[in-house]
Amino acid sequence: MFDSMWTVKVVSLGVVGLSLSLELLFWLFSRRRSERVTNKVLFFPSKVACVEHIFSPTLPHSHVCSLPHGVDTSFSRLLRYILSACSSLDLCLFSFSNMDLSRAVLLLHSRGVTIRVLTDKVYSAISGSQIGVLRKAGICVRCDVSAVHMHHKFAVVDGRMLITGSLNWTLTAVQSNMENIIITEEPDLVQPFVKEFCRLWGLNDSAQDLNSVTD
Amino acid sequence: MFDSMWTVKVVSLGVVGLSLSLELLFWLFSRRRSERVTNKVLFFPSKVACVEHIFSPTLPHSHVCSLPHGVDTSFSRLLRYILSACSSLDLCLFSFSNMDLSRAVLLLHSRGVTIRVLTDKVYSAISGSQIGVLRKAGICVRCDVSAVHMHHKFAVVDGRMLITGSLNWTLTAVQSNMENIIITEEPDLVQPFVKEFCRLWGLNDSAQDLNSVTD
Numbered sequence: 061m062f063d064s065m066w067t068v069k070v071v072s073l074g075v076v077g078l079s080l081s082l083e084l085l086f087w088l089f090s091r092r093r094s095e096r097v098t099n100k101v102l103f104f105p106s107k108v109a110c111v112e113h114i115f116s117p118t119l120p121h122s123h124v125c126s127l128p129h130g131v132d133t134s135f136s137r138l139l140r141y142i143l144s145a146c147s148s149l150d151l152c153l154f155s156f157s158n159m160d161l162s163r164a165v166l167l168l169h170s171r172g173v174t175i176r177v178l179t180d181k182v183y184s185a186i187s188g189s190q191i192g193v194l195r196k197a198g199i200c201v202r203c204d205v206s207a208v209h210m211h212h213k214f215a216v217v218d219g220r221m222l223i224t225g226s227l228n229w230t231l232t233a234v235q236s237n238m239e240n241i242i243i244t245e246e247p248d249l250v251q252p253f254v255k256e257f258c259r260l261w262g263l264n265d266s267a268q269d270l271n272s273v274t275d
Numbered sequence: 276m277f278d279s280m281w282t283v284k285v286v287s288l289g290v291v292g293l294s295l296s297l298e299l300l301f302w303l304f305s306r307r308r309s310e311r312v313t314n315k316v317l318f319f320p321s322k323v324a325c326v327e328h329i330f331s332p333t334l335p336h337s338h339v340c341s342l343p344h345g346v347d348t349s350f351s352r353l354l355r356y357i358l359s360a361c362s363s364l365d366l367c368l369f370s371f372s373n374m375d376l377s378r379a380v381l382l383l384h385s386r387g388v389t390i391r392v393l394t395d396k397v398y399s400a401i402s403g404s405q406i407g408v409l410r411k412a413g414i415c416v417r418c419d420v421s422a423v424h425m426h427h428k429f430a431v432v433d434g435r436m437l438i439t440g441s442l443n444w445t446l447t448a449v450q451s452n453m454e455n456i457i458i459t460e461e462p463d464l465v466q467p468f469v470k471e472f473c474r475l476w477g478l479n480d481s482a483q484d485l486n487s488v489t490d
Binding site for chain 1: 282283286287290291293294297298301314315316318320369419421423424425426427428429439440441442447448451452453454455457459461463464467468471475
């Protein structure tokens with residue numbers, strides 16, 4: 061009788077322990093998943109600060125530019141999200157004239173990240189546009205050939221992180237205007253943009269990849 | 276001995292049953308939560324279709340407009356998300372000239388929904404802007420008084436649903452341009468916009484609420 065009671069207790073405790081461990085694992089898994097999924101919002105105008113340390117972390121950046129250092133700004137965060145690309149960066153941009161953003165894209169290109177840029181035909185040729193610079197560096201650029209505005213301002217990093225909002229990739233948008241971007245890894249939000257990018261990329265003439273463009 | 280074995284089995288089964296029920300409840304709860312949270316993306320240009328049935332569900336809409344009927348478009352979905360507002364609608368819009376969107380806002384106003392509109396001063400006065408119409412109807416409108424562009428294009432429905440993207444609230448944006456908007460209830464994405472709206476609303480002169488504006 062005494063042995064049986066012990067058996068009851070041991071078996072019950074074992075089952076309770078197993079059950080609690082499962083609950084804990086499930087909870088940890090859910091928690092890790094929700095921690096993994098980025099959902100951030102950045103507002104602009106951004107404070108103006110030195111971003112040299114983002115491009116060259118080893119350089120003593122105090123020697124490189126006279127702007128305030130070590131300040132975490134909306135723009136420095138945006139740069140970091142873009143520079144986190146390991147394998148691919150798809151850009152679908154109405155206007156692209158910001159030189160620091162262009163430098164980030166060129167840096168990724170030099171690291172071997174596959175970059176595709178889809179842009180508005182009219183805005184790609186305006187003064188200060190970085191589209192020609194990217195193309196000359198060997199980055200694959202296509203211009204939307206339709207008569208309407210290709211007004212998107214989104215980027216997809218490694219096919220899993222979406223950067224989108226009101227912000228054109230210009231200096232005015234970053235430093236002057238009131239603007240927003242969201243950075244998200246929610247598949248329900250990211251995947252439609254991945255699909256739309258592929259659709260628009262396919263719609264435009266692949267022969268463009270070989271063409272030169274006015275800077 | 277026989278009784279004790281039964282006790283072991285009954286207690287073990289009870290604990291296993293309880294554990295499984297808890298797992299199931301937890302799973303159902305997580306599933307229902309993720310089903311509740313809206314995460315949608317709409318792309319534009321939208322197909323052009325009749326939207327009368329959205330404004331007046333009881334009307335025989337075939338009599339009202341000659342456009343295709345019963346077509347679910349990006350624009351009809353956007354209208355439905357906006358018209359789902361029960362208590363409040365905060366609009367932060369660079370440009371607002373789309374008459375159907377203006378009609379939706381006026382309809383919500385007539386239903387007693389609290390509406391606040393923050394817009395760009397320059398664009399509020401251009402030909403076709405709906406800002407004057409909204410103000411004349413008694414809707415609270417403030418124009419951003421800074422020298423830069425108030426370039427946001429977002430709406431917050433009932434303080435819980437965010438509508439944001441590249442889309443200005445104009446006819447060209449809806450029917451011609453390539454544009455995107457996301458609709459989300461993710462608190463990490465919605466709350467920063469709620470906060471930013473309050474900040475910008477507070478920054479601009481409340482005396483404006485009483486001023487008239489050029490249509």
